[in-house]
Amino acid sequence: MTDERFDRAQRLIQRMRAQLPQVTRRDVVRAAFAFGASSIALALAPRPARAAGGFSGPRFTGYPFTLGVASGYPRPDGVSLWTRLAPEPLRADGGMQPDMIHVEWQVASDDKFANIVRKGGVRAVPELAHSVHVDVRGLEPGRWYWYRFICGNEASPTGRTRTAEGPGGRLDKLRFAVASCQHYEQAYFAAHRHLVAEDLDLMFFVGDYIYESNWGDDLVRRHVGPEANTLARYRVRHAQYKTDPDLQASHAAMPWAFTWDDHEVENDYAGDQGENLDPGFLLRRAAAYQAFFEHMPVPLTMRPKANEMRIYDTLDYGDFARFYLVDNRQYRDPQACPDAYKGGGSTDVTAKECPFVMEPSRSMIGLPQEQWLDGAFANSRARWNVIVQQTIFSRFGTLRDGEMTRWTDGWDGYPATRERVLASLEAHRVRNPLVLGGDIHAAVVADVRRDPDRDDSPVVAAEFCGTSIASQGWSEAMFNPRLPQNPHVKYGNTTKRGYIAFEASAQGCDARLRVLDNEKMRSSGIGTLASFRVEDGKPGVDKA
Ligand code: FE
Ligand code: CA
Secondary structure, eight states: OOHHHHHHHHHHHHHHHHHOTTOOHHHHHHHHHHHOTTHHHHHHSSOOOEETTEEOOOOOSSOSOTTOEEEEEEETTEEEEEEEOOSSTTSTTTTOOSSOEEEEEEEESSTTOSSEEEEEEEEEOGGGTTEEEEEEESOOTTOEEEEEEEETTEEOOOEEEEOOOOTTOOOOEEEEEEEOOOOTTTSOOHHHHHHHHTOOSEEEEOSOSSOSSOOOSSOSSOOSSSOOOSHHHHHHHHHHHHTOHHHHHHHHHSOEEEOOOGGGTSTTOBTTBOTTOOTTHHHHHHHHHHHHHHHSOOOGGGSOBTTBOOOOEEEEETTTEEEEEOOSSTTOOOOSSOOTTTSSSOOEEETTTOGGGGOTTOOSSOHHHHHHHHHHHHTOOOSEEEEEOSSOOSOOOOEETTEEEEETTSGGGOHHHHHHHHHHHHHTTOSSEEEEEOSSSSEEEEEEESSTTOTTSOEEEEEEEOOOSSSOOOOHHHHTTHHHHOTTEEEEESSOOEEEEEEEESSEEEEEEEEESOTTSTTOOEEEEEEEEEETTOOSOEEO
């Protein structure tokens, strides 16, 4: 709200108070509605103190921007900004009174805010944990901006963000990274400190941003509270992750875009089915989705509606790159042939043991999303087409009684969907398809074949999966024997934590597996485990 609007609202309320000696809070709200919705923030905010220069805002019990700032979903003309007011972030209410609060935001073309190009006001409401989402528009394509929030006498840290390239832009290089799986207890987030130094245009996080449960070996720190399964607990969990200084720095340095995986809600959930067949699962999922929305720089249009939070979307960088953000959790059919002991969730089966896994009517992403993806492939004019999704795409089973096992939570568990996605890529002659993923806590680089079950089938895409920012890997005894049994896999490693950094140009796309020396140390250094290249016009990946 501008100062002028503030003054008008303030005068209105004073007049009401003078005319109606016993004015109630509801009357103030009603008057504020009549005046204009944005006045509600003022009407319900804790009594503001007047200071020279205007609004000095609410009194907080501490610094309100303890969770930092973030930006996401770059478009040629704008970006989405986020923060949350939480002076006491590890309390369910964030240390806030249940009032609406007025927050100002500013976007500048310089880091000193000498040239503010966009600004405005927005209200933070208790129903959304005093989170703030602003979809800024009217910016120029392909350039850096700086942003911050102001509330009362407090200013947030400054974030840096970058808009996408526009349709007519002449982009010659794009730098991005993919990361996933950051169990807070199992390791520090040193990888995020190194991501800042990569100087990326944008960052993709593909799931397990939080973990709902407390587990792991050699824990370096502990979650607050037991398993998250209510809105209050998911809020505390998200807030605790966001207190990590390396994670905050990574958000403040560049725009992010997301998909999520199971642990933002519950291990191995599938659509509306929980792992333990909990009849109240949709309520739990709704709470988890709301907390995710409250803590991520996602556009307002992605806010949860009814039981859904639609996060699948495309991001375009002119004719240079199109990113397909795919959600393979929210709409999937349940995993085939679950373990009777748990009721739901994943297992390893062969097609002989579980013919249902091959059933063509089952979908991993739901038919509406399959149709959307097919349409987005069909009208892509981009040189690089990057599918950003949660888990390993290529076949990655192991031989049992002469048959390949299928992990029913990954794409091996939904072979018909994978077949349709690959057929769509080929039918629409999509240029240079890359598949990015996470989830498996190991790095896998692979050629994606038309028929992933046949090693003589043509290569149609290149896959880069993993590793994890912090979550522990599997044993080499389990992982390594799979490598020779899956010859389309060019490289695999389960021992290291980190991320994959990419640099795409007109000629090719280089990928580096960046891994920490020791994820159990906050100060860990980083190195390159292996490098790969995808040549323009040549499907698949080569070791560099
Ligand atoms: Fe994970
Ligand atoms: Ca997962």
